[in-house]
């Protein structure tokens with residue numbers, strides 16, 4: 001949540017900041033702002049998107065070769081112009097941008113008010129910049145030292161960048177629990193929440209660690225120390241990110257591009273890890289912990305949103321193939337409910353961004369109880385990837401659309417590889433079935449490719465159902481999590497109320513909602529529960545619900561009952577989530593487009609939820 005970008009060097013900062021903010025808008029888009037120093041400090045900020053900020057800044061003085069920019073997802077204080085970042089210190093000489101939450105801001109604010117500070121906004125961020133200036137004045141120290149001292153008094157999470165009017169040759173950046181990366185160019189430096197604003201200028205980056213403060217100079221030099229005053233030798237990494245990966249590449253929306261990328265992204269999640277002829281699954285990232293994994297008493301899976309849905313698929317896979325008991329938990333519940341965790345438990349934390357605050361906290365809790373923690377993350381070098389003992393990246397490439405698509409299929413692919421590997425090692429899966437599943441998994445990308453060809457049919461269905469007020473999604477066994485995911489996609493981007501349910505459980509509630517107005521998406525592909533799902537379809541039909549069924553190619557039985565069928569290629573039911581989710585992603589996408597919704601940036605949501 002909240003995007004940060006900053007620049008210091010020889011170029012004009014404003015265009016770099018605006019372009020960077022546009023790239024970071026997926027992190028939040030309640031308001032946006034920039035601060036630049038040329039002859040004086042100029043701050044422009046506005047409610048709404050980066051486009052609104054550009055309109056506001058208009059023809060005003062936007063010059064300056066140093067500047068900071070912010071796009072906000074509101075936590076403290078409603079999203080309005082005043083609460084937008086950057087925020088001024090009391091003297092209006094220093095400005096700050098911030099991602100995170102200062103949890104003890106209320107007590108700090110009260111203390112500062114007692115000392116005569118006056119606040120303009122309702123934000124925790126403004127408190128921090130006042131605190132910094134207060135320390136600077138009271139203790140007569142330099143700004144960077146005041147920042148360091150202030151951060152020792154702060155409880156919470158922060159990624160901050162600070163700029164001072166009187167010292168435009170310096171920027172100060174710091175982080176704790178919210179990501180921040182420094183781009184190191186020739187006589188210029190960048191700071192951002194992720195590398196996307198940086199990649200076109202330099203490939204050399206330094207990821208700040210928790211409780212580190214960096215001072216960036218105009219000549220391209222920078223120094224890092226911890227808030228406890230320990231010098232740090234920076235580790236410069238080369239970015240692997242390609243510019244094309246973060247651009248729309250001819251698609252109308254990132255979400256559509258990302259749906260379309262799935263044949264490749266699924267392949268990338270398996271690349272170098274699967275040899276179906278030799279029967280080898282190799283996950284290098286967890287190799288060292290293989291014994292722990294194979295002998296685990298229990299697997300706990302934690303995640304949020306779509307990642308939690310992928311975790312549910314993981315539960316079915318691990319129990320089915322490896323016969324290890326699994327529990328899947330919302331990270332936000334797990335972290336606060338005093339769970340029983342033992343040293344023989346393996347916890348798998350799933351997260352596209354690798355920055356989700358609740359998932360990160362769940363990891364810390366499980367770690368403190370001695371469990372072994374694996375990460376299944378998409379963003380390389382992210383906080384979760386670094387906080388875990390080991391892990392397997394999903395390698396789906398950057399996902400920009402707020403509604404997760406290719407990250408889900410990549411997560412499920414990695415979990416499938418893990419479950420197959422574990423089942424094989426534990427001898428809980430027959431050799432024949434193991435080999436069958438490996439080659440079936442390899443065949444999935446081509447099947448997804450074929451499903452994407454149904455785009456026109458699905459767009460047509462979207463046209464029929466776009467005005468529905470409610471949707472029900474039903475699945476059973478491996479496709480139950482897909483029903484949840486299909487419903488989540490629709491509500492996230494089209495604002496139509498949708499519920500995912502286990503098909504049989506429908507009888508215990510949602511069936512009361514069914515009438516001729518209610519579209520019911522049923523995943524009825526071939527598998528052990530097929531006959532049961534067919535019965536559930538009849539139950540819906542008897543109540544006049546409109547059935548859109550996702551079926552296996554050639555299925556005649558359901559065709560005779562459903563109002564519409566989407567026929568997809570056959571696969572083993574254990575791999576069904578990877579194919580059945582694709583038409584549901586497309587259905588949600590087209591409905592949202594037809595309803596004129598902002599597909600890539602749905603209201604109130606953010607891609608990376610770095611607050612609890």
Ligand code: G6P
Nearest residue numbers: 304305306307351352353356404
């Ligand atoms: C937000 C995003 C979702 C995502 C969830 C978990 O809600 O909008 O798309 O599934 O966070 O994020 P993570 O990065 O941990 O997978």
